[in-house]
Amino acid sequence: MSGQENPQSSLKDHRILLDRLSHEMITPIYAIRFQVEFLLRHYNDLKDDIKVRKLNALLGECDLLLLLTESLSISSNIEKRIELRKRKTNFYYEVLEPAIRALKQKADLKRVSILHDEIHHSPELFVDPERAKHIFINVILNAIEYSFEGTRIDVFYEKSLKGYIICVRNYGIGVPMGEDKAIFKSGVRGSNASAMCASGPGLGLSVCKRLIRAHGGKIWFERGKTAKEGNEITFKLLFPFAFEEQE
Secondary structure (H helix, E strand, O other): OOOOOHHHHHHHHHHHHHHHHHHHHEEEEHHHHHHHHHHHHHHHHHOOHHHHHHHHHHHHHHHHHHHHHHHHHHHHOOOOOOOOOOEEEEEHHHHHHHHHHHHHHHHHOOOOOOOHHHOOOOOEEEEEEEHEEEEEEHHHHHHHHHHHHHHHHHEEEEEEEEEOEEEEEEEOOOOOOOOOOOOOOOOOOOOHHHOOOOOOOHHHHHHHHHHHHOOEEEEEEEEEEOOOOOOEEEEEEEEOOOOOHHO
């Protein structure tokens, strides 16, 4: 069977992927259930700011659940064309802020701060806002997973001749040499993932790559210096200008 896929190996990989997915989906489902039960019991006794915080937490968990189902759908339909509803989108308010809200609990558990002051006045992007939000949930979640506790994630942007580049930088275990292309393949995680007890089905970056390509852009990463905080890795996501911006 040289040069052909081993059916038993493929079945094993499929089962591992399904096991990872089911584990990942259970977490937001239980979180949603807990928040709803809490609100049902105590809603009339809660202050308005606590109600808003609880509802935002619910919204964040729903985004994570939608992310997982979308990732599975895209990964299982490799040949299917991805449909986009592109429009001018305020990147900070419509994409980044909801993505950070969805990941707040995960970031807090690792004491990882997400710094994005430089991007408050970011330009409008010509994207599908829902798809773009899921791209950045994936990328920032990946950064949280592989960051050391107590470090930070920096989100900022650059302007190039081809478009706007959104950068997500973290400090952690980094990406092993020789695995630069592999980590963008479906079901693949870095060989050092076990060192961080990183969870997830390994679909995130492959899905991001497909979604960004559908927008006419690209994703890559660059290694930076090694500091006491950890290995510096910056993921860069290029989104082309809208036509009127190119003129």
